[in-house]
Amino acid sequence: MNVFRLFEERVAGALGRLADAGDIPAGLAIGRVVVEPPRDPSHGDLATNAAMVLAKDAKTNPRALADKIAADLRGDERVAKVDVAGPGFINLTLAPGVFLDVLRAAVAAGADFGRGGVDGPKVNVEYVSANPTGPMHVGHGRGAVFGDALANLLVFAGRDVTREYYINDAGAQVDVLARSAFLRYREALGEDVEIPEGLYPGDYLKPVGQALLATHGPGLLEQKEEAWLPVVRDFAIDAMMDMIRADLAALDIRHDVFFSERALSRGETDHIAATIADLRARDLVYDGRLPPPKGQAVEDWEDREQTLFRATNFGDDVDRPLLKSDGSYTYFAADIAYHRSKFERGCPEMIDVWGADHGGYVKRMQAAVRAVTEGRGELDVKLCQLVRLLRAGEPVKMSKRAGDFVTLREVVDEVGRDAVRFMMLYRKNDATLDFDLAKVVEQSKDNxxxxxxxxxxxxxxxxxxxxxxxxxxxxxxxxxxxxxxxxxxxxxxxxxxxxxxxxxxxxxxxxxxxxxxxxxxxxxxxxxxxxxxxxxxxxxxxxxxxxxxxxxxxxxxxxxxxxxxxxxxxxxxxxxxxxxxxxx
Missing domain, CATH: 1.10.730.10 (Isoleucyl-tRNA Synthetase; Domain 1)
Incomplete structure (x- = not known):
């Protein structure tokens, strides 16, 4: 039982009766009318802005319209008191029986009280999507918890949701991963190795090197890089994804779909090329030149003809390149094809959960979704700000295992899943979060x-x-x-x-x-x-x-x-x- 929805319908009924009586014009658009708690609880239980938002269309002043609506509402036995405040706000005090009816509804519904009520198309919620190059850190954990809770919330509210993880397995970073894992493979063979700058130094790759040796023996050493690189890359990606899935499972997070970036351009169909071709056929891709970015020295700018997406047609600041100078696809081109795939899989509503460092990417991606879906798709991007990890107010030292950060799994193992999940949500996602390992296990009101x-x-x-x-x-x-x-x-x-x-x-x-x-x-x-x-x-x-x-x-x-x-x-x-x- 949603008492606010109930009285929205009651206000709509009052407006209908006033229209039938000729007191206001018929057919007023009431979409902006809301019933909500008053800002000051002493003013009553409910408040409505009906008179404020409809007075202009009703060709009257808000106070006069409010008095008419209030007179109708006073005839409702569920209403104990109606007041018109200020320029035309209407405050309602409900009869005690209304809240007792709500209590009866809550007792009868049990765990389903509040469930349902929100309609809409299928929603794709993509979250985490951490590069498969190592264990997840606490920042990844915030996005993971936020995305999972959001998916749960949408399901509880009545929506059909797909939970998705995008595996970034096509970029240069996975080649760096492969070379890093190959060094650990050589280490497993007994070599003394040093991790050069630019490779991943964490100890988490030692078991991968040992597993490579157990699977392939010493034979990879005899191969040239072009032969062993794809083998080691696939092996390492699979190992990293197994670790990421285990870390997520420790937080009780499981996805419905793990979508590989490489699948977009490999196999029978090159989906990125097909997406670009479709956009070009609609004159949304052209060959042209871009001005240098503001603040960038001219000598650092490569002035060349590029394949560009008309992002400015859809609200972006500049048009965006789809191909690099070597002819390979930009990340943006792959992301356009990926979101087109979501739409084609039956999800016109898409929610992406990203780190705050990707904030500059939002407008172009929303422009791309509007373009590839011809306005039928919608993308909402939720940015998760940084997590500052503390212990009794002091910054926590970096992890020995990861090399340069504290892993999410270390935090979950120390304070427990419940503390991590609740505290990651006890601050709005776009605000920096201080996570104190000591305070989240206190048994007090402050926790x-x-x-x-x-x-x-x-x-x-x-x-x-x-x-x-x-x-x-x-x-x-x-x-x-x-x-x-x-x-x-x-x-x-x-x-x-x-x-x-x-x-x-x-x-x-x-x-x-x-x-x-x-x-x-x-x-x-x-x-x-x-x-x-x-x-x-x-x-x-x-x-x-x-x-x-x-x-x-x-x-x-x-x-x-x-x-x-x-x-x-x-x-x-x-x-x-x-x-x-x-x-x-």
Whole structure:
């Protein structure tokens, strides 16, 4: 039950009746009308901007229109009070029964409360896509957690989602990987090797060298580079992807599709060439020259005719090259073909999760998607900012295994999956994140993941207490639905009811905005309200959740606890975090 959606329909009905009565013109576009919580909770439970956004089209002033809408809403038994504020905002205070109906809906739906409600085409969420040249670092982990939680959120909201990983296995970096692995192969054969600058120095390639020796024996040493390079490259890429998949599995992240960049230009069809040809046929590719980039010295600029995509036709700043000077494809050309593939695979809506260092690439990629889909596809790029890894406020030293960074797996092994996932989401993706290894394992209110999980565990403990106080008493949803919920009248209880009522709207809004961090913030707020009520019961015994002499009050409060427990469990599940019944 989405009370905000319910009253959006109620406002629309009021507008329809005013139009039928001739008080306003018929057919007003109401797409911008919203019902939302008022900025100041003292103003009521709901607020609508209907009069503000429709007054001009209705040929009246906002205040006059607000008074007419308010008069209609006052006839609704679910509305206790209607106020018109300022130039025409309408604030509603709901009758208590509305929130009790929401509680009944939450108890009946259980873990499905708030699920569904968002329609749309199939969505492709591409995330992680780390180069297969080594283990993932903490920055990769933030994008991995964000992308996975976003995919979970979209599924929970009702969308059909494909989770995808793009394997960058066609660039120069995989040749560097192969040469680095070949040195470790020689090391496994007993040679003393030094890793020259430009190759990957991490110890993670030692097992790859040993595996190469076990698989191919010493024979690779007898081959020239052009013979062993493709063999070692494929072997090393497979080994790196196995390591990356294992690292992701430690975070409970699994993709539906692993798409190889090399597959775009190999095999029976060169998909990159076909994409360029299609764009050229529509006069979106031409041969021309580009001016030097701003700030670049003229002597450093190669003035030559190039194959260019008309990116400026679709909102980009300049047209973009598709071929390098040696005739090979640019990364951009491959990326255009790749996103065309997503569209052709039935995903007109695409979400890419990138590191913040790729921010300059967004406009051109969005332009390309508009071009190759002829305006039928849409790309949203979510940028994840840096993660500063700390321990008790001090920067963490680099990993011996990786050579120049701390690996994601090291962090997961130290603090656990739940802490990593929740804390990676407890800040908006485009803001820098300080991740303190000491603080994320504290058992205190200052540690959000503990605080939320503790609320869920407390809910479970309350039901255990109730079973002890009322032996044999059934406390399932049917018994709770029959409870006298009107007994939930304390201010702290009503605050929780309001927060539960906000959950379906929160899910919809977060899914539309592609912002799973909102859910993490909401869960902390709900947990805080629940802990407050728990503590209040210590001082005021009549507010305790379980009272052996007050069976009806206990049942009503157990219904509230059940709803809190289900909402927290559902929210944590979307974030990929466990909901424990006990805390150790």
């Amino acid at each position: 959000p993941v503990f605080y939320v999980q503790y609320a869920h565990a407390r809910c479970a403990s309350i039901f255990r207490q109730a079973s002890e106080a009322f032996p044999g008493e059934p406390f399932g949803p049917q018994a709770l639905l029959a409870a006298d919920l009107a007994r939930l009248s304390d201010e702290a209880e009503v605050e929780i009811l309001r927060k539960i009522a906000a959950f379906p709207r929160l899910v919809e809004g977060s899914a539309h905005a592609h912002e799973p961090h909102r859910l993490a913030f909401y869960l902390y707020d709900l947990a805080s309200s629940f802990h407050h009520l728990w503590n209040k019961g210590k001082d005021q015994p009549h507010l305790r959740f379980v009272n052996q002499t007050e069976r009806e009050s206990t049942l009503a409060r157990l219904a509230l606890v059940h709803a809190v427990r289900c909402v927290i469990a559902a929210g944590l599940s979307v974030l990929g975090v466990t909901a424990p019944d006990e805390m150790r």
